[in-house]
Amino acid sequence: DQQVKQNSPSLSVQEGRISILNCDYTNSMFDYFLWYKKYPAEGPTFLISISSIKDKNEDGRFTVFLNKSAKHLSLHIVPSQPGDSAVYFCAASVSYNQGGKLIFGQGTELSVKP
Amino acid sequence: NAGVTQTPKFQVLKTGQSMTLQCAQDMNHEYMSWYRQDPGMGLRLIHYSVGAGITDQGEVPNGYNVSRSTTEDFPLRLLSAAPSQTSVYFCASSFTGGGYTFGSGTRLTVV
Numbered sequence: 001d002q003q004v005k006q007n008s009p010s011l012s013v014q015e016g017r018i019s020i021l022n023c024d025y026t027n028s029m030f031d032y033f034l035w036y037k038k039y040p041a042e043g044p045t046f047l048i049s050i051s052s053i054k055d056k057n058e059d060g061r062f063t064v065f066l067n068k069s070a071k072h073l074s075l076h077i078v079p080s081q082p083g084d085s086a087v088y089f090c091a092a093s094v095s096y097n098q099g100g101k102l103i104f105g106q107g108t109e110l111s112v113k114p
Numbered sequence: 115n116a117g118v119t120q121t122p123k124f125q126v127l128k129t130g131q132s133m134t135l136q137c138a139q140d141m142n143h144e145y146m147s148w149y150r151q152d153p154g155m156g157l158r159l160i161h162y163s164v165g166a167g168i169t170d171q172g173e174v175p176n177g178y179n180v181s182r183s184t185t186e187d188f189p190l191r192l193l194s195a196a197p198s199q200t201s202v203y204f205c206a207s208s209f210t211g212g213g214y215t216f217g218s219g220t221r222l223t224v225v
Binding site (some may be wrong): 006009032034036041042043044045046049089091101102103104105106107 | 118147149154155156157158159162170172173204206208211213214215216217218219
């Protein structure tokens with residue numbers, strides 16, 4: 001049973017436009033959500049996070065939105081750059097990561113074309 | 115500060131062999147985890163630890179053992195390797211309320 005789902009395996013966007021990556025979750029106990037970025041042959045790197053007490057968190061070009069009632073979160077990248085081309089994973093945990101158990105989605109491969 | 119160090123980077127095993135994937139972190143993080151990445155499956159949690167002496171199972175624990183005798187080290191043992199364990203393995207560490215820091219991975223092939 002996949003608790004965190006990214007239903008779009010890939011996304012292609014033109015440079016300078018907005019990239020929107022989506023993630024759904026089923027476990028209502030999740031209260032801490034993160035996005036990771038992964039380049040080939042490297043480990044994932046932390047991008048941005050949000051706790052369930054917020055519905056938006058912004059860091060430069062990256063904004064994460066959380067809709068708790070829909071159990072949905074999204075990552076917006078504005079403007080998109082070719083260097084943003086990577087696989088993006090969303091992840092979720094219970095109790096603000098105090099349990100140490102982080103569950104990931106399947107990933108979405110973003111391609112930003114010049 | 116080396117972060118999270120995984121060894122080896124590449125390994126080929128024969129079916130039935132055993133081996134240990136090493137993971138060490140120098141950030142004094144409480145939490146450590148092992149994930150495997152397979153095409154179309156994302157990152158799946160194998161085992162995790164919330165501190166020295168404490169471990170628990172993740173989503174796909176079968177065929178793997180872990181122990182955490184120190185804060186720094188969290189080795190993953192494959193007891194009897196199977197072709198289904200061919201994957202890329204990532205170790206990660208974190209503190210309470212923080213995002214995980216990942217190692218660069220171990221690419222394992224079981225033939």
